Amino acid sequence: MLKNYLKVTLNNLSKNKVNSFINITGLAIGIASCILILLYVVRELSYDNYHQELDQLHRVAILDTPDNLGQGIASISYPAAEVLTEEFPEVEQVARLGQLFDQDPAIEIDDRLFAEDRFYFADNSVFELLTIPFLKGDSETALSAPNSIVLSEETARKYFGNIDVVGKTLLVNFNNMSTDYQITGVVRNAPENTHFKYDVFASLDNIFNGLPAGFADAMKSWYMYRFWTYVKLTPGTDAQAFEAKLKHIEQKYFPPTRSNVHLFLQPVKDIHLHSNLNNEVEPNNDIRYIYIFSGIAILVLVIACINFMNLTTARSINRAREVGMRKVLGAHRSQLMSQFTIESLLVTALSVLVAFGLVELLTNVLNDLTGLQLETNYLQSAWLPIGFVFLTLIVGLLSGLYPAFFLSAFQPVKTLKGAFARSSSGAGLRKALVIAQMAITVILLVGIVT
Template identity: 40%
Template sequence: MIRNYLKIAIRNLRKHRGFTFINIFGLALGLACCLLIMLYVVDELSYDRFHEKADRIYRINTDIKFGGNDMHMATSPDPMGPTLLKDYPQVENFVRLHGRGTFLVKQTGQTNNLRENDILYADSTLFDVFTLPLVSGNPKRALVEPNTVVISESAAKRHFGNQNPIGKTLLFDNKFTYRVTGVMRDIPANSHFRTDFFVCMRSDNYEWGRWLSNNHQTYVLLKEGVDPQQFNQNFETIIQKYVGPQAQEFVGTTIEQLRKSGNRINYALIPMTDIHLHSKQNIELAPNSDIQYVYTFSAVAIFILLIACINFMNLSTARSANRAKEVGVRKVLGSVQRQLIGQFMTESVLMAILSMGLALVIVALALPFFNDMSSKQLTIDKLFIPRFLPVLLILPLGVGLLAGSYPAFFLSSFRPISVLKGRINLGLKSAGLRSGLVVFQFMMSVILIVGTMVVYRQINFIQTTKVGFNRNQVLTINEAYALGNQTQAFKEEVRKLPGVANGSVSGFLPVPSNRSDSPLFPEGQLDQNKAVSTQQWGVDYEYIPTLGMELKEGRNFSRDFGADSTGIILNETAVKVFGFKDPIGKRVWRMMDDAGKVFKTYTIIGVVKNFHFESLRQNIGSVALMLDPSLGAISFRLSSQDIPVVVKQIEAKWKQMAPGMPFSYSFLDDSFDAMYRAEQRVGQIVLTFSVLAILIACLGLFGLAAFMAEQRTKEIGVRKVLGATTTSIVGLLSKDFLRLVLIAILIATPIAWYGMNQWLKDFAYKIDVPWWVFVVAGMVAVVIAFVTVSFQSVKAALTNPVKSLRSE
């Protein structure tokens, strides 16, 4: 029986090649979209699961409200890990990571440095907690001694070629020497932290034992069976026993008094496997994603697959009149409905299998472009691992049964006498299900169009909104410390170049980086209720004009005022939190030691207008600028339009004053835009799948239009004989479909409005969803639907009425 079904199915598919191609291509496109998104979603959900003990590893997050700032950090105090291991038997082990950023690295004795990013300090327990296999070296001893480093295989190849690096030394920033004690496999891409260098934590020149400083990512490995939610209750004891005494010594008040005044300090565990998708903390080791994107893309995949299945139903139904007599003859000859259903389901499953084969080809061709959009390294071979093979086998079977179910039951239900007498009525009014399917298709299309427009408008708003400084044509040179005592001389030499308007040496720029807040106090008031937690940036005299910031009142730092070494400039937020009505001339105290014993007095000489130094998802915090010969970065404002020429001239100066050091630079607007790469990727992906969803929906509408035109052939012939014009016939055939599209728009509008407003909640500064977005999306859907339907309508209207009526 199955063999007979297959033989007849193949004959039918070959006989109607055009129908077969459209149906298989539509299903293949839907399946390919589903597979691509499945690869993306599975990769997102796999983060950090390669660690053997991943289900027992937790990071400690810190939540602090103090001095007007609300801070949610991925870091915790440096004593936290050792204390938990000592005091609580539920903790099996711990490890701390401390991000140290970028270093210039070279093999000892070599001349040229390489710029290495994201270098981390780590405890010697690193390899006991995380699964990071060493290909060389002893994991138990690799990071025990100070001035040792474990490097990745990639780093070993870059710096040592084919040599064995164990025992050799690397020079960091031309002054720190580290001995290589281990070579590890490259950390997988699906890790929430990635580095090629782990330096022994004991090499870090850090003042240990500070419970009020949160600078380390601390991970604990809980023992089997420990409930993390129950363990969280122990942090209150930690706060009372360890944090409280230091807080009282620092601000002269108890934890209870701090909390009564509206401040707080809390610690909590977060599963390591949740960090990538669920953590929205500051000071992460690498940018995270968002679980909302996983939900969004999963929904898009399901909807596109459903749209493809709907197309199959509509296209199969469109051919129902052609196969009605076949069904009638089969029933007269003794076929029962069950056999007919089996025949049509076999055809459906066969087309689904063929579609899956074509879908895999499409995925292979599209994957490089999809990887560029999503910033992933996905490969098609991941679809053929054992856990995915059942999906590849079950998916076409399920899709075939789902897509073929309605046509199979519909076609097999024809009454043979009515069919053979030509008295079947398959008009649109009796096809409520098909109409509902078309409404669903275009509802999803409208939602995707609205989503794409809103995402791109928000990104454009971010890129064009005033951020409080001029980020255009500001070139930043990284690793300025490589110049040593020639930093200022280099800055002045470059400022003399034509096309360079100004230059500044500073510790921080208004783009995200690893930095923390410190308190400032009004003079004479060491009261925690008066403290203001601020970003404290060391800058020079040219910082504000170079970055194009605006002073609201007061003045900038000036060499004409010797006392400016103790001058300070606050932003508007800091002034507001302090409560100063007339801030100029007021004095504040800055803590100069961790014990809170030594303070320095600063006089406020200016107030700078608020500027964004974090993502627009966050409100502007407090910032204080003070003169400090920091060597973090050198920035130059360029006035020339011939940027490449100026950059080459600056590079020539660099090579002259810092021979052997790599010349690394970036533009401030690029660094600013990098904060929103995730949104840009989401916009591109949503746009791509929106186009594909609309294309697939149009295939379904095309099939339904063909079905209607076929059923109304004689009606059209009669109307033409009675004088109807082509325009009137096109309008007659199109209005029913346009009505369905309008219904889809009405349903989609509130759903899209709600969904996009939920997405925009993540931004402190955002657009309002304008009404015209829905109008444009609706018009696009109507135009697409009209063009699709008109093709079949015009074709039917131009048919010779003699051919339509010759059987009467």
Template identity: 35%
Template sequence: MMAILRNFVTLASRHLLRQKGYTAINIAGLAIGMSCCLIILMIVADELSYDRFHKNAERLYRVTLDAHVQDREFRTARSSGPVAQSLRETLPQVEAATHLRARGGTPVSDCAVRHGEKAFNEYLLFFADSSFFEVFSCEVLAGDVNTFLTQPNTIVVTDATARKYFGDEPALGKILEVDGRSQFMICGVVREFPQQSHWRFGLLAALAGQTISERDNWLNNSWYTYVLLKKGAAREQAEATFQSMVEKNVQPAVEEELGGNWSEMKSQGMYYRYRFQPITSIHLHSRLDEEVFPPGNAATVYALAMIAVFILLIACINFMNLATARSARRAKEVGVRKVLGSQVLQLRLLFIGEAVLLAALAMVVSLGLMEWALPLVNSLTSKSLSLEFLAHPRALAGLLGFTLLVGVLAGGYPAFVLSSFQPATVLKGEVRGGMRGGRLRGALVILQFAISIALMVGTMAVYHQLQFMRTRDLGFDKEQMLVVDNTWLLGRSKAQSFKESLLSRPGIAAAAFTQNLPGNDIGSAAYWREGDNASNLIMLRQLWCDHDFLSVMGVQLKEGRFFKREVTTDSASAVIINERAARLLGYEQPVGRKLNGFFGDGEKALDIMGVTSRFCRWSH
């Protein structure tokens, strides 16, 4: 067997070396097609692998909320504070449950964290309790997981966060100061979650000892809740059982808040449903509000997979056409081999072997192309793709199988064409060059052009979409703007001095402070109209900024005025809304009207000072 294989390789190599130009063209075509296909498949595999690193990923669910209350629909990734405890106490199918929330109850926190002279803005600080480590798979690098987050003012950090603040020094027992007010002692260090996670944390602070308003309110949905079901437990059954229990708790809360009858409201279309969302489906299939990170898109991933197949198909068709077009050059070789006793199967294996050898050489070249292209791909996709997967035997076996598939796919048809020549015909010289398989080759050329045109049209559509995104009017002036992070660390008085020092420089025309930048998720809060009560809530996204921010950003004022520093009441009770908020509130003349909301010291009425045009403040 080895002798036969060695003979096949020798014959194939001789033929390829005799036609160096033809061989180089085929290797180049296959290598480019294979490298493009493999890179796209790496992106697809990366997208499909989200959250599968958890040990019990197939039993892990996020509790989400679908609600319809007073003509308003809510579809949110968050749930209320009592949900986790209720899951543990009432559902026999539950193995563990936990909940967490960002500082301030927004999807992502924004806080200043300091240790000594090192200070950073942190966006991934969450509050949780020890049950977190019963649900999620965390590799502990330092500390005792049984004591994590059991004591007030303790915090668990990732290895990346520990290196940022302490370098190579041990982090256990060190103190981190949050927003200049709270101090937390590090009780543990864990491995950072992989990038393939629908959410990640940098710091996980203990809920113990924290005062959180409306923590036990079934209608205050500011928590991310996760549940681990027992082996063999059915999600649908657990979800239905939990829903019946939820209604018993939600009913009195809704009736008290809205002042109506639960049964009557349900008959009018109201519902309040919690669902168990598989954690492995969140990244590609979730279309809920309040996600920590923007999710992916399953349709895009499937489209990429199709594009990968099409690109590989184009490369293989190109190989087929070149091989069959040159079939007459090998006709006499086939005739002589048949006269000398070669069987059709042997000839087909020989020609397929040549194609597989070409595919193997093309694979080597394609790996070099991928190594060169992956850094650019990573910068465009914000991924961390590399060829390190080749170190795994299963991945290497898959790559060899892929090479064999390409060789057989590309060489199969030419092998059938070449092996079908009749000795008597070809030895008389009656075979005209490139005529064998002409019809099918023509069909393949048409298919190749059709796929190429479709890919070009798709590429142009994506290009124009990107151009639209680049040139779209965002509603503010983004040119000549620089962002200085971490200025919250200065405190209010020092920050104002810093701003004045910036304005004293000749190259700086204006400066302003904001808590969140346009393009980031700025969070939302519940408000209600003047004259209404807190039962008629409207969710509005809110941005905290200083007096100069809107004018510095070039936001267009439609009515009223911007904030004024000399008007002291502006800082305490003024608000500016945009045109969409005015429509949602139903205010035809919004300036001078009131807008009510919940704040740290309870309900508060704000005076609407102005109305701006809509501007882009959140990028997906």
């Protein structure tokens, strides 16, 4: 029976090439658009998921307003890290990152000058707390000594053409002074899906080089919030309970003029989509946009399915005689519904295949236009066959059940006599689908304009 259904379906597709092309192409474009949007959503949701022991990693941020309301600050005071390490057994590790005020260090090599805006002064523990794999050098000691510097793979190749650079020196200019730094390591490039992208690390204490004594002391005080501070909590520590204990730091160490401060934790995995504080490492996204884009993906797919349903039912007169003949020859309505459903599933399967091809072709174009780094790794995934079957079933059944129900309901005597007329209920539903399609389109257009 299934073989017969497939044979009839293929014959119908080949006899109606133009209509089949329109159906497959329209559905494929809708599915491809949906997949491309979801690739972006998946990328945004994957931020910082590559870190080991991710659930234990947090950033300490601060509110410093009279009513403890407001936007907050992503960086905190320099001495907080030492207190966190010494006075809280729940803290397994602490790492600080800092950058210069209103300037980027300039690195000089053979009379060439490179300004690096992703240049961070850091504790050596940053390589253990965050997942930053070393390609060259020792991660345990790379930034332990003053005037030490670690390069990303891309930066090392930019400066020297290779990554065998440990032991070489660089002249670094900032704060009106030049200092020779020894390269102690090369790390893997920061992935695109991280809130913290880096090119160069230098020993943390070197950030104070060349500063007036008074200003350096101010940077090391509790008054200034200049250092992004990450903590790794011990396994089993309740982050919310630990956060409540930070009140101890607020009361004991902050000066009376900072009596309104409030320290709080941010899970590293949530920073990109749930943090919009002052002095972020880099601009973050907003989870609300992810919800919006997910909704757009669903609406685009719904429009494609409605379009498929309308095109299929619009050809009802052409299929009426076929249905009447089959019923006269003994076909039951359930058999006809199975026939039309299989036809819908086959068209959908072809559309999904075309959609995958379109996604592969358009991803690089979209990346070039937007600067994103969308990946189509799913095309090499072992889950691809499952995804293909799931997508085909969902879209095929969603867009095919109504046409199957509608076409299989034709009365054989009327259709064979040529007295077929569209039912008012069927026409009403088709009008409702068209109105829904137009409404969704208007909503999307208004969303784009606003």
